[in-house]
Amino acid sequence: MNTEHHFRIVKMQILRRIQQGLQMAEEYFKQAFMPPQIHYELKGVKAGVAYLQRNTINFNRTLLLENSEQFIYQVALHELAHIVVYQHYGHVQPHGKEWQFVMQEIFHLPAETYHQFDLSSVQGKTFTYHCACQTHQLSIRRHNKIQRESAVYFCRKCKTQLNWIGLENEEN
Secondary structure (H helix, E strand, O other): OOHHHHHHHHHHHHHHHHHHHHHHHHHHHOOOOOOOEEEOOOOOOOOEEEEOOOOEEEEOHHHHHHOHHHHHHHHHHHHHHHHHHHHHHOOOOOOOHHHHHHHHHHOOOOOOOOOOOOOOOOOOOEEEEEOOOOEEEEEHHHHHHHHOOOOOOEOOOOOOEOEEOOHHHOOO
16 A cells, blocks of 8 residues: 555544544533644654644644554544643643543543654654663664753753763764
């Protein structure tokens, strides 16, 4: 199957999944939700982004085509949950208790905040940093922020500052 044909099929499946999610939310909350506009123009390593005030979801086309099944099953409703939460509760924490509730109790999905997709096709040049417990690959944007001393990054696990290993270890 060629890429454009596959993309058209997956887009239809995403729209169907979004409609199903909206219906589940409407039945639970007993209110109508405005369906979001869907775009496929997101770049970089994010799978999807919900723009709450614009009522728009933007998906990463490359990651979508490489991980279609997981996108349809999980990512579409992950982003829709942000829209539903915003329309029902207003401004709250992005992955807070309201979002977790919608994911788990209404959509019956795990409230996972990060995807595990292979990023090799979408990730640009990376720089190797380390902390007390592991190594990290940082994007050129984050690396440059550190070099300009306008940002400091910490490991999510051990909470220690990330340090650059140096040029001799660079990949890409």
